[in-house]
Amino acid sequence: MLEARLEQANLLKKVVDAIKDLVQDCNFDCNDTGVALQAMDNSHVALVSMMLKSESFSPYRCDRNIALGINLTSLQKVLRAAQPNDILTLKAEDSPDVVNIVFESADSDRISEYDIKLMDIDQEHLGIPDTEYAATIEMPAAEFQRICRDLSALSESVAIECTKEGVSFKCNGDIGSGSVTLRQHSNVEKPDQDVEITMSEPVALTFSLKYLVNFCKASGLSERVRLCLSDEVPLLVEYALSSNSYLRFYLAPKIGDEE
Numbered sequence: 001m002l003e004a005r006l007e008q009a010n011l012l013k014k015v016v017d018a019i020k021d022l023v024q025d026c027n028f029d030c031n032d033t034g035v036a037l038q039a040m041d042n043s044h045v046a047l048v049s050m051m052l053k054s055e056s057f058s059p060y061r062c063d064r065n066i067a068l069g070i071n072l073t074s075l076q077k078v079l080r081a082a083q084p085n086d087i088l089t090l091k092a093e094d095s096p097d098v099v100n101i102v103f104e105s106a107d108s109d110r111i112s113e114y115d116i117k118l119m120d121i122d123q124e125h126l127g128i129p130d131t132e133y134a135a136t137i138e139m140p141a142a143e144f145q146r147i148c149r150d151l152s153a154l155s156e157s158v159a160i161e162c163t164k165e166g167v168s169f170k171c172n173g174d175i176g177s178g179s180v181t182l183r184q185h186s187n188v189e190k191p192d193q194d195v196e197i198t199m200s201e202p203v204a205l206t207f208s209l210k211y212l213v214n215f216c217k218a219s220g221l222s223e224r225v226r227l228c229l230s231d232e233v234p235l236l237v238e239y240a241l242s243s244n245s246y247l248r249f250y251l252a253p254k255i256g257d258e259e
Contacts, residue, residue: 002030002066002092004057009088009103011056011221013079015247018218019048020072022211022249027123028068030092034060034245039123046211047234047250049128055243066092068099069121078114128250133228133236134203135162138196139182141225141239145216147180152209154178157254161204162229167197171209192223203229205253212237215249 006012019039026039026048034053040046054060082088082103091100098115105111147169151158155173166183187193218239219225228236234250241247 001061001063001094002068002090002096003059003061004030004035004054004090005059006057006088006090009079009082009086010084011052011241012088013076013082014218014221015050015052016072016076016079018215018221018247019050020076021214021217022046023048023072025069025071025119025121027121028070029065030062030068031065032062035090038128041211045208045252046214047128049248049250050246052241052245053243056241056245064094066094066096067121068092068096069119070099070116071119074116078116081112081114131228131230131233131236132200133233134201134230135167135197135199135228137162137167137182137227137229138194138224139167139227140193140195141216141219141222143182143195144225144227145219148209148212148216151178151180152213156209157206158209158212159204159206160227160229160235161202162197162199163202164199167195167227203231205229205231205235207235207251207253211249211251215251218247218249221247 022041023039026037029036034051037050039048078101085106086103089102096118098117101114103112151169151171154176155171159170161168166181168179168181170179171177182195184195184197215237221241222239226238234252237249239247
């Protein structure tokens with residue numbers, strides 16, 4: 001039996017909005033530690049990994065491991081029925097064919113209940129290796145979103161270079177080129193605006209802007225974003241959620257001259 005109550009239905013709504021264009025169907029793997037999701041996009045270039053720890057829910061009960069195979073477009077349609085401050089409860093039996101979703105208004109004068117049919121999704125679970133990254137950049141999520149959006153107007157790909165000078169985002173396309181460089185800085189009054197760079201060695205990799213713009217749909221979940229880079233491994237883009245939960249995207253670098 002699964003019963004998981006989220007104080008803010010908006011959290012799940014934003015997570016689904018952020019990943020639905022990358023992944024159509026996926027398993028929500030529920031166990032006693034929380035609700036996890038891991039799925040690749042159709043082209044196998046990007047991987048989405050989400051973890052909502054049990055502490056994110058109150059109460060949280062999951063008696064045994066349950067995989068809820070859900071079509072994200074269907075889930076999004078149901079989540080649209082929730083008001084921003086609604087409380088959301090997910091319920092499922094031990095071998096479920098539906099997941100039950102209940103929305104209740106904060107003052108409990110309205111309760112809406114929906115069942116979504118579950119799918120049998122055969123999804124391999126990839127072991128994501130722990131990587132010691134050469135460079136880690138923490139910056140405002142809105143700033144990263146703006147850079148990706150602006151550069152995507154010029155080119156299909158961006159080179160991200162991290163040196164002791166700072167981090168630069170450079171692109172070169174048919175209509176022109178562009179670059180944005182951020183130096184490390186801290187703002188005592190607005191720590192959310194800090195740019196923090198931790199680096200063991202310089203790194204420069206090229207990525208598809210289409211995917212990065214897509215990842216930035218998660219900006220509404222967190223004011224900060226963490227980018228982790230190392231040669232020859234996927235870029236990690238992480239949005240931290242409350243209670244040590246997270247939404248992570250991994251993107252394979254472009255190799256050689258794929259411009």
